[in-house]
Amino acid sequence: MTRQPSQILPSADIDPAETAEWVESIESLTRNASPERANFVLNRVLDHARLIGVTTSGLPYSAYRNTIPLAQQPAYPGDLAVEERITSIIRWNALAMVVRANRAYGELGGHIASYASAAEIFEVGFNHFFRAQSETFGGDLVYFQPHSAPGIYARAFLEGRLSEEDIANYRQEVPGKGLCSYPHPWLMKDFWQVPTGSMGIGPLSAVYQARFMRYLQARGLAETQERHVWGVFGDGEMDEPESIAGLTLAARENLDNLTFIVNCNLQRLDGPVRGNGQIIQELESLFIGAGWNVIKVLWGSEWDSLFAADKNHVLLRRFAETVDGAYQDLGSKAGDYNRARFFDLDPESAALVRHMSDDDIHKLKRGGHDLKKLHAAFAAAKAHKGRPTVILTKTKKGYGMGGAGESRMTAHQAKKLDIEALLAFRDRFDLPLTDKAVEGLEFYKPAEDSDEIRYLKGRRAALGGPLPTRAGNATSSAPARPEPAKYAGFALGADGKEMSTTMAAVRILGNLLKDKAFGPRIVPIVADEARTFGMDNLFRQIGIYAPQGQLYDPEDKGSMMFYKEAVNGQLLEEGITEAGALSSWTAAGTAYSVHDTELLPVYIYYSMFGFQRVGDLIWAAADQRTRGFLLGATAGRTTLSGEGLQHQDGASHMAAAAIPNCRAYDPAFAYELAVIMEYGMTRMLDEKRDEFFYLTVMNENYAQPTMPEGVEEDIIRGLYKLRATLPNADKRVRLIGSGTILLEVIAAAEILEADYGIAADVFSATSYTELARDAMATERQNRFAGPKDRSRSHLETLLPGDRPVIAASDYVRNFAAQIAPFLPVPMTILGTDGFGRSANRKALRRFFEVDRQHIAFAAIRSLAERGEVGEDVLSKALSDLGIEPGAEAPWTL
Numbered sequence: 001m002t003r004q005p006s007q008i009l010p011s012a013d014i015d016p017a018e019t020a021e022w023v024e025s026i027e028s029l030t031r032n033a034s035p036e037r038a039n040f041v042l043n044r045v046l047d048h049a050r051l052i053g054v055t056t057s058g059l060p061y062s063a064y065r066n067t068i069p070l071a072q073q074p075a076y077p078g079d080l081a082v083e084e085r086i087t088s089i090i091r092w093n094a095l096a097m098v099v100r101a102n103r104a105y106g107e108l109g110g111h112i113a114s115y116a117s118a119a120e121i122f123e124v125g126f127n128h129f130f131r132a133q134s135e136t137f138g139g140d141l142v143y144f145q146p147h148s149a150p151g152i153y154a155r156a157f158l159e160g161r162l163s164e165e166d167i168a169n170y171r172q173e174v175p176g177k178g179l180c181s182y183p184h185p186w187l188m189k190d191f192w193q194v195p196t197g198s199m200g201i202g203p204l205s206a207v208y209q210a211r212f213m214r215y216l217q218a219r220g221l222a223e224t225q226e227r228h229v230w231g232v233f234g235d236g237e238m239d240e241p242e243s244i245a246g247l248t249l250a251a252r253e254n255l256d257n258l259t260f261i262v263n264c265n266l267q268r269l270d271g272p273v274r275g276n277g278q279i280i281q282e283l284e285s286l287f288i289g290a291g292w293n294v295i296k297v298l299w300g301s302e303w304d305s306l307f308a309a310d311k312n313h314v315l316l317r318r319f320a321e322t323v324d325g326a327y328q329d330l331g332s333k334a335g336d337y338n339r340a341r342f343f344d345l346d347p348e349s350a351a352l353v354r355h356m357s358d359d360d361i362h363k364l365k366r367g368g369h370d371l372k373k374l375h376a377a378f379a380a381a382k383a384h385k386g387r388p389t390v391i392l393t394k395t396k397k398g399y400g401m402g403g404a405g406e407s408r409m410t411a412h413q414a415k416k417l418d419i420e421a422l423l424a425f426r427d428r429f430d431l432p433l434t435d436k437a438v439e440g441l442e443f444y445k446p447a448e449d450s451d452e453i454r455y456l457k458g459r460r461a462a463l464g465g466p467l468p469t470r471a472g473n474a475t476s477s478a479p480a481r482p483e484p485a486k487y488a489g490f491a492l493g494a495d496g497k498e499m500s501t502t503m504a505a506v507r508i509l510g511n512l513l514k515d516k517a518f519g520p521r522i523v524p525i526v527a528d529e530a531r532t533f534g535m536d537n538l539f540r541q542i543g544i545y546a547p548q549g550q551l552y553d554p555e556d557k558g559s560m561m562f563y564k565e566a567v568n569g570q571l572l573e574e575g576i577t578e579a580g581a582l583s584s585w586t587a588a589g590t591a592y593s594v595h596d597t598e599l600l601p602v603y604i605y606y607s608m609f610g611f612q613r614v615g616d617l618i619w620a621a622a623d624q625r626t627r628g629f630l631l632g633a634t635a636g637r638t639t640l641s642g643e644g645l646q647h648q649d650g651a652s653h654m655a656a657a658a659i660p661n662c663r664a665y666d667p668a669f670a671y672e673l674a675v676i677m678e679y680g681m682t683r684m685l686d687e688k689r690d691e692f693f694y695l696t697v698m699n700e701n702y703a704q705p706t707m708p709e710g711v712e713e714d715i716i717r718g719l720y721k722l723r724a725t726l727p728n729a730d731k732r733v734r735l736i737g738s739g740t741i742l743l744e745v746i747a748a749a750e751i752l753e754a755d756y757g758i759a760a761d762v763f764s765a766t767s768y769t770e771l772a773r774d775a776m777a778t779e780r781q782n783r784f785a786g787p788k789d790r791s792r793s794h795l796e797t798l799l800p801g802d803r804p805v806i807a808a809s810d811y812v813r814n815f816a817a818q819i820a821p822f823l824p825v826p827m828t829i830l831g832t833d834g835f836g837r838s839a840n841r842k843a844l845r846r847f848f849e850v851d852r853q854h855i856a857f858a859a860i861r862s863l864a865e866r867g868e869v870g871e872d873v874l875s876k877a878l879s880d881l882g883i884e885p886g887a888e889a890p891w892t893l
Contacts (some may be wrong), residue, residue, distance in 0.1 A: 035072075061284040064319035066367060067295045070304050073376045078127055082455045083371055086158070087123045088429035089444055089452065091116060091400060093154035095425065096441040097170045099417055103441070108171045110181070112417075113398035114234065115151035117265040117368070121232060121393060122151060124374040125261075127456075129382065130230060132464035133471060138224060138595060139464060143206045143231035145263060146182040146197040152468065153179055156191075157445065158456055161466055164443055185470055186623045186661075186690075193470045193594065195623045196233075198616050200240025203260065205620070206231035207246030208583035209594075210258035210388070215545055218568050219520070222597045224257075228382065232261045235279050236268030242617075244286065245579055250388040251291025253547050258388040259381045263368065266324045266331075267397035267407065275325035280392050287390045295377045297393040300365030306352050314348040331396050331407030335362035368395030400428055471593050473688045478598040479517035481685075484678045487511035491670035494704035501697040502633045504670035504704070506534050508677060509602055513542055513570075523588040523628075525572045525603040527581040533604055533633050535571075536561045543569030578609045582617045589626035589692065600628060600685065607632025607696055608647050611655035622659045625690035629680060635666075635696035636810030637832035638844035639740050648836030653696065653815045657769040661691040665718075665767045666809065668742035671707035672766050673697065675715045698740050700841065717794045718770035719763055725749050726759035731868050733758060733859040734799060736807040736816070738765040741850055745808055748855035755880065756860060756873065763798065765807065765816070771795055772818035779822065795822050804828065804862035808850050828858045834891030848890050853881035 013019050030038040098110035115122075125142070133139030144152055150170065156162040162179070169178035173187065183192040194209075196202030206229050213224035237243055250258055264280050266273055273279045280296065287294050299307075306315060322330075322342070330338050335358030343361070344350045353361060367373045374393065381389035398406045401417070402424045417425070422438050425431075433444060446452045460466055484492065488511070491504050499507075513519040530536055539561055546565035554563040574581040581603055587594075588601035610632050611618060618630070634640045637650035656664035663680065667673045673695065680693040714720030719736070723746075726732075733752070737745030742764055749760035765771065771794060778793035785791070799805060806828045807816040813831035820827045832848040845851035860877045863869045878885060 060288060061281045062294075062296070063313075063316045064278070064281065064298060065296070065307070065316060066298055066373060068297075068373075068376045068380060070307075073372065074379060076372045076375055078371075078375075078459070079455060080371060082451050083123060083127060086452050086456055087119050087371075088431060089446070090123070090151055090154045090158065091119045091429065092425070092431050092433070093157060093167065093443050093445075094119075094150040095401075095417070096443055097150050097154060097167050099422075100168065100441045101170050101172065105172070110150065110171055111147040112150070113267075113401065114145060114147035114263075114265075115149075116399045116401060117395040117397050118145060118148050118232060118263045119151055119399070120369050120371055120374055121261055121263060121395075122148065122155070124371055124378055125230060125232075126155065126467070127459040128375060128463075129228075129378050130463060130467050131228070132460070132467040132469065134464045137464060138222065138227050139467070140228045140230060141193065141206075141209055141594060142468060143194055143196050143202040143229070143233070144183055144468070145232045145234055145237075146199070146202070147234070148232070149180075149182050152183075155456075156466070157443070158453060159460065159466055161191075164445075167443065183468075184623055185625055188470075189472075189625065190470055191468060193468050194590075195620045198620075199234075199237045200242030201617060201620050203231055203233055203237070203240075203243040204246050204579060204617075205583050205586065206258065206260070207250045207255070207388075208580060209587045210255045211249065211253055212584060212587035212591075213257060213595075214253065214255065214547055215572070216591070216595060216597065218545065218547065219570065220568070221520070221599070222591070222595045224595065227257065229258045230261065231259070232263060234268075235262055235264040235266065235283065236273045238262060238279075238283060238286075239273075242579055244290075245577065246583070247287065247290035247292065249580065254386055255388045256385050259378075260388070260390040261378075262390060262392050263395055264392055265368075265395045265397035265399075265407075266328055272325045272328050274323070275328075276323050278324055280394060283390075283392055287392075291387060293381070293384050293387045293389040295380055295389060295391045297367035297370075297373050297377045297391060299367050299373075299394075300370035301372055302364045309352055310348075312348060314346055314352070318342065318346055318349050328407050331366075335359055338362070338364075366394045366396055368393035369399055400425055402428070471596065474592040474596045474598040476598070478521040478600065478685055481512065481518040481681060482515050484674060487515070488674035488678070491674040491704070493706045494670050495706050496703045498701045498703050499670060500699050500701050501667060501670060501673055502533055502631075502699050503701075504673050505604070505631055505633075505677075505695070505697045508674060509535075510538065510541070513538070520570070521599050522570070523572065523584075523599050523601040524570065525574065525581050525585050525588070525601060527574050527578050527605050527609070528576045529605060529633075530571070530573060532606075535604070538571050539564050542571055544571045544573045545569035578605060579614045579617060581605065582610075582614045582621065585628055585630070586617070586621040586624060586626050589621065589628035590624050592627065592688075593625070598685065600681065602629045602631065604631040604633050606647060606649075607635035607652050608649040610649075610694075611652040612649070615655050618655075618662075619659060622661050622692070625661075626692050627684040627690065628692050629677070630692065630694045632694060632696045634699045636698060636739055636741075637836050638810055638841055638848060638850065639698045639700050641841045641844065642838055643836070644838040645836035649696075650811050650832040650836070652694075653769065653811050656694045657772070657815075657818065662694055663691055663767075664694040664696075664769045666696045666738040666811075667715075667766050668737065668739055668764055669707075670704045672715050672764065675707070675712050676766065679716050696739060700740050702740070702743060714794075714798070715764075715766050716770075717774065718767035719765050719794060719798055721798065722746075722762045722764045723749075724759070724761045725753040726757070729757065729759035731758045731863055732761070733804045733806060733862060734761045734763065735855065735859065736763045736765045736805065737855075738768065738809045738816075741808050741810050741845075744845060744850060744852045745855055747852035748859065751852060751856040751881075752859055756856075756869075756877070758859065758863065758869075760859065761803075765809075768809075768816050768818050772822070775819060775822035793822060795819055799823060801825075804859065804866070806830070806855060806858045806862060808855050810850065826862075828862055830854060830858060832890075834889075834893065853883060857881050857883055 094115050098112050101108045131140045172178040180187040182197045185192045210229040216222040217224045343353045377391045396407050543566035549567045550565040556562045585601045585603040588599050592598045637648045656662050665676050683689040711720045735745045752758040775793040782790045808830040812833045813829045816829045830850050864874045
């Protein structure tokens with residue numbers, strides 16, 4: 001084994017005596033003053049060294065040992081023996097749960113090794129730190145490592161929250177009663193509070209949740225000052241960019257209500273996390289650089305006597321020389337192997353363990369399996385003020401699984417154990433199970449009056465009750481909002497006034513914010529685009545949230561809309577991080593459950609940077625039962641002129657359509673937008689529906705009409721008839737448009753009428769997705785119904801008969817094609833498939849063939865195929881409309 005390059009000392013010590021004097025000085029200062037004083041002096045020396053030109057780029061992490069020395073370790077406040085027995089029982093039940101499921105159904109999967117490595121971490125939290133929600137306290141929030149779910153279920157089984165039938169049906173939700181694979185609030189709405197998968201979402205969400213608690217406190221919306229956010233994550237998970245995306249925000253805003261516990265079992269699915277390095281040292285460097293307080297828990301209590309005897313720090317040298325791949329090899333082997341391959345490589349370290357048997361060496365635990373060491377770290381983290389804390393704790397993947405998976409490359413994939421491995425597991429943890437019970441993978445639950453159950457329930461009672469648990473709706477609703485005529489009258493009766501739908505959305509939002517009762521419950525969120533969307537007037541109106549207030553005079557302080565930061569600011573201006581903004585939106589949109597405070601978050605952003613960029617976070621928000629508005633602004637592929645393919649969105653509605661509780665709309669007119677927003681608030685706030693609304697709004701100004709009478713319900717259902725031309729003409733088509741392309745559809749109808757005598761019924765499709773869902777539901781209902789009980793979908797009601805249907809949108813063809821299977825006639829679909837382009841709107845629409853000329857030609861072609869117009873008319877149309885039939889398809893270029 002060789003020393004890592006970053007750990008090689010720059011040169012040999014040319015004056016050991018002088019070096020020893022410096023070391024003795026810092027030891028004396030630490031012993032006679034305090035570690036804090038020693039740290040202060042060292043930093044002052046380093047600062048001065050930099051000033052005089054001394055290079056101080058040493059190792060950016062501490063020695064490979066526990067941060068809290070034995071002398072500063074507090075007495076353990078619990079019953080160690082009972083807690084260790086409880087931990088062993090839960091570890092067995094978690095293992096049995098997964099192995100049983102895979103023995104019965106080999107394809108179910110599941111994870112044993114992750115919880116096996118983290119069991120002690122969770123038990124320290126559950127027994128001493130994780131406080132539950134109660135009538136007088138909002139409770140802590142815990143983000144559980146996703147693969148540890150079996151252990152959380154196993155604990156709930158001992159508490160009586162889950163039955164044996166429940167855990168026997170792990171990963172068997174269909175049909176009937178079962179438990180979901182990972183934390184899913186949608187599937188277990190009374191149990192899981194937050195989802196933590198996919199990997200990386202948990203850490204980022206935890207940061208923004210801790211920050212949102214401070215926001216609620218600052219604005220006087222909820223008491224969150226004493227609440228804490230805990231997150232238990234894996235070391236491999238920290239490779240995800242989302243895992244580290246919020247670290248500097250947490251430090252910058254002094255979120256000492258946040259603690260990460262990174263379970264460093266050194267092993268991911270395929271092999272070591274850092275086989276040729278040391279992930280713990282790397283993470284310490286990362287978190288220190290981000291401004292966090294770092295606590296390392298690497299070695300169990302069995303090492304304390306060795307450290308005390310190690311006067312020359314030989315163990316620290318050996319630790320520094322050992323890479324993680326080697327640690328995993330050592331962890332998978334017995335004591336004799338560890339003696340030969342670790343201690344005996346240096347005479348001094350060999351001497352330290354000469355008095356120990358091979359079995360003693362084998363029992364030297366990693367710190368993450370020591371309740372006392374973990375408790376000291378948790379307590380220090382909770383007490384630390386001014387910065388967030390991360391606990392880096394070293395564990396063994398598959399701890400207790402022995403040769404079947406402990407510290408082995410295959411540990412993550414281990415789902416089945418043979419009888420020998422199961423018996424060895426029982427013996428290792430001294431479980432009161434017969435051989436027959438082990439072979440039958442029987443769950444074990446002590447009697448209700450046993451020490452274990454009484455202790456377990458007593459500790460949770462002392463901390464407020466069971467956890468995880470999810471509350472339902474807030475005990476009090478948001479204040480009543482003003483009538484639509486008051487906040488959206490300008491949109492409902494626009495009377496031809498020019499504006500974009502983005503402008504209309506911002507005006508609606510601004511008017512709602514002005515309402516003294518309802519306005520404070522709105523949480524506006526932007527990702528550094530407020531000025532783009534015309535929201536800079538909100539800077540002064542409601543202020544930008546900043547926990548330290550505004551420590552400077554803004555450059556534009558003399559303007560009407562100056563940049564105003566405030567401790568109680570309402571607008572969350574997140575900077576250039578769509579992932580962070582979405583995490584804040586989720587925190588606000590679930591405040592009704594997490595904080596007993598009903599809010600209405602509105603996140604407005606470039607539509608291209610929503611589902612495409614952070615779609616996984618949106619999916620997790622849906623799982624978490626988030627309520628709120630997502631406004632995809634400057635939406636569509638041809639509406640945002642000049643920007644090009646990286647900004648022009650043509651696909652977000654397809655992603656939105658895949659999320660069951662996402663209600664997606666593409667309104668063309670301000671009055672449509674107003675109707676949809678009122679409907680959304682009614683569903684989410686009044687009816688308490690766990691759904692959210694995605695609305696695409698555009699930056700193109702055009703004349704906005706006044707709303708026709710009686711169209712509100714059809715707007716919500718996704719389609720309404722806007723107008724008709726030549727009511728008595730025989731040649732007739734039906735044209736459907738959405739968003740700004742509806743204007744091209746209207747213009748196409750005018751071309752057909754004026755130049756070709758063709759009549760057109762024009763429809764506005766506010767939501768192809770809603771239409772398709774309604775049609776699917778109707779089709780399914782009719783499949784099981786008798787002939788007399790058949791229903792008609794909204795599509796069938798509005799589009800009866802066999803007249804041709806032509807639909808155009810600013811999105812890919814599949815957007816409108818959602819309704820094609822439910823129409824009795826062929827449907828011609830025009831869309832913007834392909835990459836975007838930098839050009840003006842007119843050129844872009846011609847390029848993507850969604851302009852008025854192409855829409856008109858598609859209508860004429862549909863009639864020609866029915867024999868209702870001749871080829872001469874078709875040829876004339878090609879010429880008149882300037883269409884090049886030989887042009888390449890836009891998606892092929």
